[in-house]
Amino acid sequence: MKPTLVLVGRPNVGKSTLFNRLTKSRAALVHDLPGLTRDRHYGHGRVGDKPFLVVDTGGFEPVADTGILAEMAKQTLQAVDEGDVIIFLVDGRTGLAPQDKIIAERLRRTGRPLFLAVNKAEGMARDSVVAEFHELGLGEPVAISGAHGEGVRELIELALAPFPAEPEEAAEDHPKIAIVGRPNVGKSTLVNTLVGEERVIAFDEPGTTRDSIFVDFERNGRKYTLIDTAGVRRKGRVTEAVEKFSVIKTLQAIEDANVAVLVLDAQQDVADQDAHIAGFIQEAGRALVVAVNKWDAVDSYRREQVKREIALKLGFLDYAKFHFISALHGSGVGDLLKSVNEAYAAAMAKLPTPKLTRVLQEAVAKHAPAKTGLFRPKPRYAHQGGSNPPIIVIHGNALEHMADSYRRYLENTFREAFKLQGTPLRVEFKANVNPYEGKKPKPLTEKEAKRAHRQRIRRRKIFSK
Missing domain, CATH: 3.30.300.20 (K homology (KH) domain)
Known part of the structure; x- marks a missing residue:
């Protein structure tokens, strides 16, 4: 079994940059903004003849009790519990922060093998950049540069030293399912219900998910990869640079997927933006299943109204199956997955x-x-x-x-x-x-x-x- 390396640290220390280098991809969204990553993000890497899983986590705020920061900390602690090795990243340019000491104490109590990586050390004398981090008492700090690759291989070889080598595995062929839709329609809740755990942050705030999160799970002996995506707004309402990147990542996720699940909100009108997203899925040639969420929260009059709006604005999706579900309570989700299997079989x-x-x-x-x-x-x-x-x-x-x-x-x-x-x-x-x-x-x-x-x-x- 592949060992799992978990990247932990306070916000903006370069965890996502290191994740992209280890996975040789651009899967994690990177921007000069603290708190950009919020969910656990999994990827595959290999150093020599040793494969591994790597987990990118959100900025760790261990003292946060409420709000989105508390949810991010919860996700980080869940990743630590799943990991075999913890790589604690600190920022060599800003130096030792009080928050680093709190995080170090929390990680020490987990009992997991722990390595301290001093990131952003390019162009600096290694002895001087790591000197103050000895205070954390986590062993010899390793100076690295996630952006330039300096010291990264040595760090990973050190972390993987106790684990045996494994031959390369053949690529597995299983459905990749992109969960797409407008913001706050319940995409992350649907992912959590399908997986059976709080795998991604589901928060009553539009724009909670910023990156495309890949989630592997198994149901009835069959493997799947879910891709939780950021909500896609109308172009005129996309103002932040981060949100523009999030939209691009969503469109890339549709291209990478075999099947797209378009999530609609029964409490809201079927908008032109829903039709635009569906049109992009169709142009990309991806199989499609439509999930009308929050069906349990509307009365019979509203249900008939939603069905009329679907027939009027999404009539061109006559080849797709529509399911009326409650992602929060799980009703109708089983039938949704059956339709995903049928759509995948038809596409292939x-x-x-x-x-x-x-x-x-x-x-x-x-x-x-x-x-x-x-x-x-x-x-x-x-x-x-x-x-x-x-x-x-x-x-x-x-x-x-x-x-x-x-x-x-x-x-x-x-x-x-x-x-x-x-x-x-x-x-x-x-x-x-x-x-x-x-x-x-x-x-x-x-x-x-x-x-x-x-x-x-x-x-x-x-x-x-």
Whole structure:
């Protein structure tokens, strides 16, 4: 089993920067703003032949009793309980802070192996930058630079020394599910309900989640990765630079996922922004399930009103399943996960060429494409061109003249024939090319010209008799 390294420290000491370097990614949002990371953020790393899990945590405020800081501290302590090794980061440029002493005392009581890393030490004399941190009594401090990589490998090799080497594992193929929607619709609550623990901070304040948080969990013997994302506001309301980065991370999470769960709030009107998010999911070609949350908090009149708004503004999502749930109490969440499994299976389906061609020929026989000017498109055969979303490539003559309405007709026909519920479907046309079209004949050689001349003379003699 891979050892778990947990990065702990007060706000803005460079935990997310070090996390990105260890995972060789840009998964954690980094900005010169204290308290940017709020939830536990997991990633995979490897040093030599030793793989490991690394956990980025929010800025640790051990004396906070209420509010978002207390929730962040709770998340950090949960990560410490799960970890095999704790890496306590301090800031070498600001020096030893009173808060560092409190954190050091809390971490010492956990009994976990503990390493002290003095970050932001680039360009500084190592002996002088670590000198004052001996006061914490946590052993020999290690000077590192998370931004530049100095001393990082030595630190991780030291932390992993007691653990055995492991061979590289093959990449696992399991559904990645992005939970998306506007702020404060219950995305983090839904993640916690699916996982069965308070894995991410669910707080009654819009914008609590700032980063995209990846959560691995298992249900009924099947593995999943959930991606909790920041709420996406209308462009005109996004003012902070951090929030702009959060929106970008959300859109990237949709691209990285196999299935997106669009969360709506039954207590609010279905907004144009909900339709915009759904449109982006569709353009990205991701399978989709819609969860209308807080259904238990509205009366029957409001429920009918919500259903009418969905039909009016989200009618283009006719291929997706809608679920009316309560993420807080868990009602309807089980059926939601079943639909996610179905959508994932549809998005990754393998479509055999003979059956695709048969369905195409039956569709054309039932309803032939309309003639455009002098041309009538003639589809001949079809094959699969990709997955997630399924892409069906149709070959034939004059297909560049195919009407968009006929493309939609074929999409619906293939969806019904292969039961592709929950995923968009793309039909592409590839017209056969005439190899002689637009080509000039090659000039005859002198020998060929003389032979052609003799043949013309011979034909004239034959027809003149």
